[in-house]
Amino acid sequence: MAEEANEYQGPATMEKITSLAKRRGFVFQSSEIYGGQNGAWDYGPLGIELKNRIARFWWKEMTQLHDNIVGLDAAILMHPRTWEASGHVENFTDPLVDCKKCKARFRADMIPEENLAGKICPECGGELTDTRKFNLMFKTHIGPTEDNANSIYLRPETAQGIYVNYKNIIQSTRMKVPFGIAQIGKAFRNEIVTKNFIFRTCEFEQMEMQYFVKPGSDVEWFNEWKARRWAYYEKLGVKTDHLRWHQHGSDELAHYAKDAYDIQYLFPMGWRELEGVHNRTDYDLTRHAEFSGKDLQYIDQDNNERYIPFIIETSAGLTRTVLMLLCDSYDEEKVVPGKDSGGSEGTAAGGSADEYRTVLRFHPAIAPVTAAVLPLMKKDGLAELARDIRGELKEDFATDYDQAGAIGRRYRRQDEAGTPFCVTVDYQSKEDGTVTLRYRDSMEQIRVPRAGLAEKIRAGIKSYKRI
Numbered sequence: 001m002a003e004e005a006n007e008y009q010g011p012a013t014m015e016k017i018t019s020l021a022k023r024r025g026f027v028f029q030s031s032e033i034y035g036g037q038n039g040a041w042d043y044g045p046l047g048i049e050l051k052n053r054i055a056r057f058w059w060k061e062m063t064q065l066h067d068n069i070v071g072l073d074a075a076i077l078m079h080p081r082t083w084e085a086s087g088h089v090e091n092f093t094d095p096l097v098d099c100k101k102c103k104a105r106f107r108a109d110m111i112p113e114e115n116l117a118g119k120i121c122p123e124c125g126g127e128l129t130d131t132r133k134f135n136l137m138f139k140t141h142i143g144p145t146e147d148n149a150n151s152i153y154l155r156p157e158t159a160q161g162i163y164v165n166y167k168n169i170i171q172s173t174r175m176k177v178p179f180g181i182a183q184i185g186k187a188f189r190n191e192i193v194t195k196n197f198i199f200r201t202c203e204f205e206q207m208e209m210q211y212f213v214k215p216g217s218d219v220e221w222f223n224e225w226k227a228r229r230w231a232y233y234e235k236l237g238v239k240t241d242h243l244r245w246h247q248h249g250s251d252e253l254a255h256y257a258k259d260a261y262d263i264q265y266l267f268p269m270g271w272r273e274l275e276g277v278h279n280r281t282d283y284d285l286t287r288h289a290e291f292s293g294k295d296l297q298y299i300d301q302d303n304n305e306r307y308i309p310f311i312i313e314t315s316a317g318l319t320r321t322v323l324m325l326l327c328d329s330y331d332e333e334k335v336v337p338g339k340d341s342g343g344s345e346g347t348a349a350g351g352s353a354d355e356y357r358t359v360l361r362f363h364p365a366i367a368p369v370t371a372a373v374l375p376l377m378k379k380d381g382l383a384e385l386a387r388d389i390r391g392e393l394k395e396d397f398a399t400d401y402d403q404a405g406a407i408g409r410r411y412r413r414q415d416e417a418g419t420p421f422c423v424t425v426d427y428q429s430k431e432d433g434t435v436t437l438r439y440r441d442s443m444e445q446i447r448v449p450r451a452g453l454a455e456k457i458r459a460g461i462k463s464y465k466r467i
Contacts, residue, residue, distance in 0.1 A: 012330040014268050018197050039194035039202035049368035051322050055184050058207045062182040069180035074161025083153055085291035086160050094192050096134040101126025107192050136189045154188035162210045163284045180211040196269050198323050205318035212309040221312050222279045229314055237363040237466045238328050242266040256283040265324050275316035282308040329360040340443045360418030364461040369419040370397035374410050376426040378403050386425040421457050441467045
């Protein structure tokens with residue numbers, strides 16, 4: 001594993017990321033025209049494409065590449081007893097304090113100990129209230145009357161939907177232990193404090209996989225899934241020197257966990273959790289068996305055994321991964337004058353010795369736009385030819401078309417959106433059927449026959465290595 005970095009090193013700041021995200025249509029503040037809704041965000045044209053591609057990348061990694069992991073999409077609304085069994089009604093709380101003077105609200109475990117001990121507000125120096133527990137679940141009602149008998153919760157995690165369907169999966173698929181169930185879905189938490197853009201929000205999406213194993217083999221599988229999840233981020237092209245493991249101490253360990261590690265990423269605001277790998281033992285299935293009255297034992301017919309499986313959980317935030325990849329891919333680079341020209345008759349991108357470009361170095365497999373098709377000129381049939389080429393490519397790739405402005409400026413717009421390949425159609429294209437294929441990271445340009453363009457892009461995606 002990579003040696004740990006101690007502090008953030010890179011050009012990205014949360015201010016730059018937030019500004020770019022809105023400017024280019026990645027993320028907008030929810031209900032912005034009404035002043036915005038705290039803790040909620042909308043994903044724009046590039047943002048939803050990025051989010052969907054991350055989800056597909058993860059889904060393929062978990063299900064398509066593993067013969068013994070299947071998928072599930074459980075309902076957001078679950079029977080209220082689910083959350084009693086899981087421990088969320090009793091234990092899913094944060095410590096809350098308020099300032100009596102400035103009315104600011106804080107999580108007690110996120111302010112300096114000296115402020116908490118002295119009941120001194122870290123913002124204004126006013127007096128803090130006593131610490132009290134605050135349950136993070138959103139509570140609502142189902143049916144025509146709003147009484148306790150009709151109370152229901154928006155799920156705070158997706159894992160419980162997997163546990164209550166565990167027997168259904170076995171019976172319908174004949175899966176044998178060890179096996180896994182993967183799910184991507186929305187979760188809701190009434191967070192005391194939401195900050196750092198989309199890092200911590202009230203509405204978010206999780207990518208979780210629960211792996212059911214025989215008791216006694218759980219430590220081995222726990223270590224195996226730690227290794228697999230680290231390898232996943234390497235495959236995604238994430239800077240490994242911005243990743244590290246953090247083991248939960250006894251004071252951090254959840255009530256259900258035997259052992260737990262977080263993969264942390266070095267965000268601009270410091271090290272923060274990206275994904276958790278947890279040994280949940282047989283706690284969840286034992287509790288659901290107790291509260292539901294149903295037998296949730298696994299019947300091992302090959303060895304004539306019955307047991308409650310242990311569960312190894314991998315839990316990553318999809319929306320948090322979006323933020324991580326925006327930060328990880330963000331770069332600012334000085335451009336050598338004349339290096340980045342477009343086509344055989346293209347004009348240089350700049351000309352100034354001090355020109356810089358902003359570029360998002362997404363892995364091509366998750367970039368919102370895979371290839372942008374750019375006619376060198378709008379006239380002389382180049383625009384029509386470029387549109388024809390885009391029509392051929394969009395059967396297999398996410399594409400964009402841009403004919404406005406100098407070719408260099410168009411390259412810069414695509415760099416800022418993270419587009420890995422630009423296809424420039426010029427006058428030589430009309431003569432010999434070739435186009436210029438430009439690579440985002442290196443700005444290298446090569447001539448490619450139109451007929452072989454799709455295959456060249458496909459090969460570029462498969463062989464991609466981050467510079």
